Amino acid sequence: MVMENLCTVYAxxxxxxxVITHYCPGCTHGVIHRLVAEVMDELNLREQxxxxxxxxxxxxxxxxxxxxxxEAAHGRAPAMATGVKRxxxxxxxxxxxxxGDLASIGLAEIVHAATRGENITVIFVNNGVYxxxxxxxxxxxxxxxxxxxxxxxxxxxxxxxxIRMSELLATVTGASYIxxxxxxxxxxxxxxxxxxxxxxxxxxxxxxxxxxxILSSCPINWxxxxxxxxxxxxxxxxPYYPLGDFxxxxxxxxxx
Numbered sequence: 001m002v003m004e005n006l007c008t009v010y011a012x013x014x015x016x017x018x019v020i021t022h023y024c025p026g027c028t029h030g031v032i033h034r035l036v037a038e039v040m041d042e043l044n045l046r047e048q049x050x051x052x053x054x055x056x057x058x059x060x061x062x063x064x065x066x067x068x069x070x071e072a073a074h075g076r077a078p079a080m081a082t083g084v085k086r087x088x089x090x091x092x093x094x095x096x097x098x099x100g101d102l103a104s105i106g107l108a109e110i111v112h113a114a115t116r117g118e119n120i121t122v123i124f125v126n127n128g129v130y131x132x133x134x135x136x137x138x139x140x141x142x143x144x145x146x147x148x149x150x151x152x153x154x155x156x157x158x159x160x161x162x163i164r165m166s167e168l169l170a171t172v173t174g175a176s177y178i179x180x181x182x183x184x185x186x187x188x189x190x191x192x193x194x195x196x197x198x199x200x201x202x203x204x205x206x207x208x209x210x211x212x213x214i215l216s217s218c219p220i221n222w223x224x225x226x227x228x229x230x231x232x233x234x235x236x237x238x239p240y241y242p243l244g245d246f247x248x249x250x251x252x253x254x255x256x
Contacts, residue, residue: 052069054096
């Protein structure tokens with residue numbers, strides 16, 4: 001049988017390097033990497049982009065993107081991105097950070113970068129746990145969730161409540177685009193890609209600080225199968241971390 005009018009429906013983005021990642025089975029970092037790479041291809045940004053890798057599961061992000069990259073100390077990616085952008089204002093600069101990196105040791109850096117209205121883009125991956133170092137409780141760990149350092153479950157009376165970073169950063173005057181998305185099913189993956197694209201366009205138009213928080217799974221440290229982990233995002237994470245747009249300035253709305 002002769003097949004005619006064939007077209008490519010799935011191909012590796014040019015910005016995504018052809019290597020096997022180090023991520024655990026079922027981890028959605030790979031999905032998010034692909035979305036970022038697709039956006040960079042579509043906006044023709046590869047040759048003018050500088051990424052900043054954080055410390056955590058995404059510490060080797062520079063191996064997977066075919067663009068210039070540098071590695072920051074733990075939590076300092078927004079500070080490094082600030083310096084890179086100010087030295088190279090014509091470049092597109094983005095950080096790729098997990099919740100342990102951004103919401104804990106890097107909390108001051110991300111808040112002050114947003115306060116200054118730095119014209120950088122932040123991809124913030126929230127899986128509610130310290131993934132790389134053994135599954136300890138993170139600032140974003142849900143109430144009652146068991147981790148290696150909260151084996152009876154997170155007790156909010158003694159350990160405090162999880163930090164909702166998007167809601168927090170939306171109160172900062174310098175921020176222009178703050179949204180939360182998820183990658184637990186195809187529909188939400190598509191929505192996440194659109195948000196990432198808008199975040200990069202915010203920087204292209206020099207409109208200031210942009211951040212896309214993405215709810216992501218960690219099956220190994222959650223002690224779940226990959227399918228169970230995606231269901232956990234839907235049933236447990238989203239009720240505490242509602243998806244949506246938390247700050248979109250009028251200037252940003254004009255480019256969407």
